[in-house]
Amino acid sequence: xxxxVQSGAEVKKPGSSVKVSCQxxxxxxxxxxxxxxxxxxGQGLEWMGNIIPVLDAANYAQRFQDRxxxxxxxxxxxxxxxxxxxxxxxxxxxxxxxxxxxYYDGYAYDLWGQGTMVxxxx
Amino acid sequence: DIVMTxxxxxxxxSVGERATINCKSSQSxxxxxxxxxxxxxxxxxxxxPPKLLIYWASTRDSGVPDRFSGSGSGTDFTLTITSLQAxxxxxxxxxxxxxxxxxxxGGTKVEIK
Numbered sequence: 360x361x362x363x364v365q366s367g368a369e370v371k372k373p374g375s376s377v378k379v380s381c382q383x384x385x386x387x388x389x390x391x392x393x394x395x396x397x398x399x400x401g402q403g404l405e406w407m408g409n410i411i412p413v414l415d416a417a418n419y420a421q422r423f424q425d426r427x428x429x430x431x432x433x434x435x436x437x438x439x440x441x442x443x444x445x446x447x448x449x450x451x452x453x454x455x456x457x458x459x460x461x462y463y464d465g466y467a468y469d470l471w472g473q474g475t476m477v478x479x480x481x
Numbered sequence: 482d483i484v485m486t487x488x489x490x491x492x493x494x495s496v497g498e499r500a501t502i503n504c505k506s507s508q509s510x511x512x513x514x515x516x517x518x519x520x521x522x523x524x525x526x527x528x529x530p531p532k533l534l535i536y537w538a539s540t541r542d543s544g545v546p547d548r549f550s551g552s553g554s555g556t557d558f559t560l561t562i563t564s565l566q567a568x569x570x571x572x573x574x575x576x577x578x579x580x581x582x583x584x585x586x587g588g589t590k591v592e593i594k
Contacts, residue, residue, distance in 0.1 A: 404531065404574055404585040420582040454530055466537060467521030467578055471530035
């Protein structure tokens with residue numbers, strides 16, 4: 360059974376950066392697309408961007424375009440999300456999620472990581 | 482951006498009764514060449530990540546009980562729980578994957594009456 364395992368909670372100062380990882384078990388890493396979705400405390404879900412490992416192509420929500428980078432390491436089946444210039448408003452639970460189906464004919468998110476809490480506080 | 486509007490924000494239903502959640506998109510999610518609506522539903526319980534229930538507007542994901550069903554097309558969609566169980570207490574989100582930026586509804590909290 361495939362799992363997405365994310366890195367542990369982070370506490371950061373305003374203005375700093377954070378890099379969260381998401382490792383996929385199983386052998387279907389290259390055929391899927393992966394996204395990052397965040398959820399502020401008590402709030403809804405917000406899509407940040409996605410990446411297709413086999414194409415090394417990333418796509419971002421406009422509000423994150425300038426300070427988020429999503430990358431992959433195929434040797435370890437890991438997806439990364441790096442966010443720079445953190446503010447207190449970035450305090451949230453960050454999820455990685457796998458797009459069901461293949462990267463060229465995908466559907467919704469059929470697999471989610473357990474979430475990584477990022478707290479930004481001075 | 483496509484705006485997803487869910488209603489109601491919350492609802493309380495007796496065990497065994499029907500729960501209905503609505504979702505309206507600001508533009509059509511129907512892709513005619515694929516004959517599909519790019520709309521999904523998720524269930525999120527406290528302290529857990531979302532779980533996929535329905536995709537292509539009406540296809541149940543593997544292992545999802547058949548009391549959950551999705552319907553609708555274009556801009557108007559519905560998630561129905563035909564006989565609510567205690568374990569269905571959760572927040573439910575609709576989600577469009579028609580075009581980037583992908584967007585979610587604000588969520589509907591379902592509780593037991």
